[in-house]
Amino acid sequence: MSDTQLPQGDPKGQDSGVHPAHSGPTGAPTPMADRPDTASTDDQSSAHQVAEAAAQSSTEPKPVENEYDGADRETQPAPSHDVPESFNVTVIVRRYDPEVDDEPRWVDYDVQMYPTERILDALHRIKWEQDPSLAFRRSCAHGICGSDAMRINGKNRLACKALVKDFDISKPIYVEAIKGLPLEKDLIVNMEPFFDSYREIQPFLQAASKPEKERHQTIAQRERFDDTTKCILCAACTTSCPVFWTDGQYFGPAAIVNAHRFIFDSRDEASQVRLDILNDKEGVWRCRTTFNCTDACPRGIQVTKAIAEVKQALISGVKL
């Protein structure tokens, strides 16, 4: 964040005339092929992935069916030792207020940004300096609370983890609500169906015994489900899933990730119950392995791998 007083940009017309492929106010699906391209951005970084980063060209659109390879933004060599220059960025936001609008509209805003700032900073600048009516959720602003998942240039990210410098700012940046959940206002969707699916997989430890102290667990047993404990329930994965877009009844990746977290926990005794739930016609078998979820996860969870492990457990039992 910067102390510098920034020049105020004027909000432009009500409608920029730019309409990337999208659909109506219910947040119904956008076909993958029609998404505003992901080519203008690099992938979001995660600790593990940066360490093993094998640079992938940022200009090459990723084939959807490819396995996510963990390629990420390169680690920058130096901290912010030099005072960076600010530049103008056009951010085009899909606005919708059901009290006023018949359907969503794209509104563009010019904002002065520094390269190390986040898309969340751009949204705040719009809200605090240009149009206070813009509505979005946010809280922690550093990728741990999961409030600000949104679709940025056609890809689900947390606005607080999407850095401006990772975008091609010669083009506008498109920001819209995540898809597949009912749109409430601007960038806010109704999260209840998402949490309903989560609650349905019985996301709590089930064990009959009540030990005097802690239950024991080896380091390896604890490691077995470590990845899926990172989930912050932001819904970036579930709302990037083409199956979920077309079938809102599908449990979706996040619910399966949270089932995985308990199925592979050596302390839990209800794995079979959860596996039975996920063996349902709206369960894991609906996954088409497009890897969108893994790609979207801001926590770097190997979501598709977790789903595959649940499928495997249904076939050959849980291997702890």
Place this chain on the structure above:
Amino acid sequence: MAETSSVTDGIHYHQHDVLIIGGGGAGMRAAIEAAPKASTAVITKLYPTRSHTGAAQGGMAAALANVEEDSNEWHTYDTVKGGDYLTDQDSAEILTREAIDAVYDLENMGLPFNRTPDGKIDQRRFGGHTRDHGKAPVRRACYAADRTGHMILQTLYQNCVKHGVEFFNEFYALDLIMTETPEGKRVAGVVAYELATGEIHVFQGKAVVFATGGFGKIYKTTSNAHTLTGDGVGIIWRKGLPLEDMEFYQFHPTGLAGLGILLTEGARGEGAILRNASGERFMERYAPTIKDLAPRDIVARSMVQEVLDGRGAGPNKDYVYLDCTHLGAEVLETKLPDITEFARTYLGVDPVVERVPVYPTAHYAMGGIPTNNDAEVLADNETVIPGLYAAGECACVSVHGANRLGTNSLLDINVFGKRAGNNAVAYAKTADFVDLPADAADGVVKMLAQLREGTGTESVAEIRKALQETMDRNAQVFRTEETLQTALADIAKLRSRYPNVRIHDRGRRFNTDLLEAVELGFLLDLAEVVVVSAINRKESRGAHMRDDYPTRDDVNFMQHTMAYRTAAETGASQGIRLDWKPVRVTHYQPTERKY
């Protein structure tokens, strides 16, 4: 179990035995106790899993002695000394004694703690936690990588799902209803604003638990979430109830420079070192025995001193370095993965090979709503308000005194959240509902209408920014009479502008413009209490460092500040009356604090 709801004149009415305000760690821990025994509603501004408990990283203290010798008594001593002898010692004894079961409770609920080679909960070092009364750092912090708070929040939410706790998500509590009865003032309920619809809900309850978190957003550089605006503490304040020790605000030493994003003290617990521009391990000069693992107030002050003395790093010499490079990639990736990622993402610095620029960041309110050891809210130094409870950061028991030790807050929310839940449900079992006044919702309806329909020209964002900047400049790690008076004058000006704020969003649904305006009102109220309390404490103790009174003065100031809002508002200033409350001492007489 009582549980009803209805709508009259556009206002929704609900009835529950226990009302819990806030869905973070303390609120959900309370709910897990209360919900199985009585009708319980959690009213929360955020989805519970968005709460800032989830941002806590390093650990939760408990003398389990899983990896080396430890005792509750050592933990109590450290907590009292860490709090610079303003800690109420009987409260600290409860905290450290019940810590053990609090950790086992969480493990039994499913929390995936890191493990020792023999399968027990692993423990790491943390600032100010020592063996045998300060002899050396001790491994006391139970942890789950560097996302312990995340795992606590998830585990508590999971268990709320298990117990079928009823949540009112994105309901913003704005008023506490108290009714005068022949037995004195009694809690009757809570008024909340539903963010999705803009509708008003009145919740009648026998017992009310405040678990609303802190108010770090009075500062600009802070580890706190945007939503931490002190609403709950502000509601209590506006009811004329006292606030305790508000001048004690903790600055966490290691915020990412310029951003304030938290890097856990657990990094230093794992061996990371603070260095100045020339690479010197400067904490050896300030705390020769435990060095980088001194308590936060001392480390934060030392860092600022290095910068003031010209030994800061960077183009403006305005930060120091956290050096993790000798820890190795494996320790960073397995025990500190999140902070490693934060440094990479937000500063473009890789802690595996580079030093990370850090500077103190506003982090935690030691002060807040005064309670006794049963989490009952106090109307003065002794009088309990029947049926009203508070726990977690919004409360002041006081277990943290003048400076909280790292890992004692995740402990606090579990120990006192549980106590609040248990005591609230026990009270609700014996008490009757108190009648709601007919105009219960009027205050909130009027306040919102005034804001929403105002025709002023002031910007909420500008006033908030000016508030945060003056607090950063004038009421931060080092304070003087002059800087504090400057802050007070600035706040008075901002308060006079506040009634003229303009809300641009005139709609009902998800009106976050209106929400931010209401939040700003609480921030302004609380910032003034912080500054007025700080002016009044003419000594230096714990996190409250007065350059003009640089030593601790136990003769005059070893007592808690109690601030009351009086009816006498003068211009832009609230009427504030200050009083004192004795510190409860059991075993530890104050001595000079050296580490």
